[in-house]
Amino acid sequence: MSESASAAVQQEIARELQVAEVFEAEQEIERRVAFLTERLTSTGLRCLVLGISGGVDSTTTGRLCQLAVERARAAGHEARFYAMRLPYGVQGDEHDAQLALSFIRADEVLTVDVKPASDAALEASLAGGVTFRDAHHQDFVHGNIKARQRMIAQYAVAGAYNGLVVGTDHAAEAVSGFFTKFGDGAADVVPLTGLTKRRVRAVADTLGAPAELVWKVPTADLETLAPGKADEDALGVTYDDIDDFLEGKPVGDRVFRTIVDRYRLTEHKRQLPIAP
Numbered sequence: 001m002s003e004s005a006s007a008a009v010q011q012e013i014a015r016e017l018q019v020a021e022v023f024e025a026e027q028e029i030e031r032r033v034a035f036l037t038e039r040l041t042s043t044g045l046r047c048l049v050l051g052i053s054g055g056v057d058s059t060t061t062g063r064l065c066q067l068a069v070e071r072a073r074a075a076g077h078e079a080r081f082y083a084m085r086l087p088y089g090v091q092g093d094e095h096d097a098q099l100a101l102s103f104i105r106a107d108e109v110l111t112v113d114v115k116p117a118s119d120a121a122l123e124a125s126l127a128g129g130v131t132f133r134d135a136h137h138q139d140f141v142h143g144n145i146k147a148r149q150r151m152i153a154q155y156a157v158a159g160a161y162n163g164l165v166v167g168t169d170h171a172a173e174a175v176s177g178f179f180t181k182f183g184d185g186a187a188d189v190v191p192l193t194g195l196t197k198r199r200v201r202a203v204a205d206t207l208g209a210p211a212e213l214v215w216k217v218p219t220a221d222l223e224t225l226a227p228g229k230a231d232e233d234a235l236g237v238t239y240d241d242i243d244d245f246l247e248g249k250p251v252g253d254r255v256f257r258t259i260v261d262r263y264r265l266t267e268h269k270r271q272l273p274i275a276p
């Protein structure tokens with residue numbers, strides 16, 4: 001493919017995923033806090049709900065949520081932020097999750113261990129006759145069950161207190177489809193939409209997040225057989241590659257093909273269920 005043809009593909013995908021040509025962290029913070037406040041007040045709902053993992057995406061989103069509910073309260077609305085710890089048993093990087101919570105200063109912190117429900121769902125499937133190719137395949141599917149149990153726990157809180165579930169999806173995850181469909185991909189509002197990973201880090205840094213969280217190696221941390229596995233090892237490209245692609249910078253042929261192939265294969269994850 002010619003250089004101009006690949007640049008056109010990059011531009012089209014970036015436009016589709018709402019990646020802005022210019023970025024200024026302060027402005028993005030203001031726009032996204034205002035968005036969350038407006039959604040909360042215009043819907044008449046009373047809280048925002050978000051899982052806090054200890055990763056940079058939920059650290060950033062969590063702080064935006066807390067700023068948004070404080071703004072809504074200052075305007076006379078009833079509004080609270082429920083930050084949720086959703087470990088699978090004991091989390092290896094629990095200290096990072098606690099550091100994130102200290103930074104976010106959420107109104108409320110609720111903890112739900114997703115291990116019993118996730119394990120029970122897997123066991124019931126096995127008892128019902130479901131089989132997997134091997135232990136790794138089973139562990140991978142179990143990982144997606146964990147992500148969906150987190151979704152269920154967050155919607156239980158939204159249901160209990162009349163809230164909106166907040167998602168952390170951004171352009172670098174959206175382009176690669178690197179999320180669990182109807183798991184962490186399920187949410188009512190997605191304030192980081194359009195940001196590349198480096199822009200999420202810039203927003204986190206501008207908000208004053210601790211450097212160890214701003215620069216933390218991203219992990220979905222879903223597989224019991226590969227704890228803390230880096231996203232980049234699973235993706236086969238780096239977040240810098242993905243960000244360059246989305247920001248219209250030149251990328252090598254292998255990177256270009258890997259990202260475009262992933263984007264096309266995961267189109268179904270960015271759409272409503274397909275109807276006839």
Ligand SMILES: Nc1ncnc2c1ncn2[C@@H]1O[C@H](COP(=O)(O)OP(=O)(O)OC[C@H]2O[C@@H]([n+]3cccc(C(=O)O)c3)[C@H](O)[C@@H]2O)[C@@H](O)[C@H]1O
Pocket residue numbers: 143144147173177178179180181182183184219220221222231234268274
């Ligand atoms: N063409 C198509 N049209 C409509 N639907 C289609 C489809 N192809 C598959 N599907 C459906 O989609 C399902 C596969 O999607 P899904 O269940 O999501 O599973 P899948 O995409 O295979 O796995 C999720 C990936 O996202 C990663 N992840 C998950 C959660 C968080 C994070 C993170 O970064 O924190 C990363 C995870 O490590 C894994 O690599 C299929 O089982 C099928 O039901």
Ligand SMILES: Nc1ncnc2c1ncn2[C@@H]1O[C@H](COP(=O)(O)OP(=O)(O)OP(=O)(O)O)[C@@H](O)[C@H]1O
Pocket residue numbers: 050051052053054055056057058059084085086087088091150168184216217218219220221
């Ligand atoms: N252990 C957990 N506790 C609470 N929430 C979680 C947990 N794991 C995942 N989540 C939720 O799922 C979302 C998706 O996970 P993801 O790994 O993409 O984000 P992150 O951990 O915040 O940042 P990073 O991608 O850099 O690791 C998180 O932002 C968070 O809202």
Ligand SMILES: [Mg+2]
Pocket residue numbers: 053055218219220221
């Ligand atoms: Mg993570």
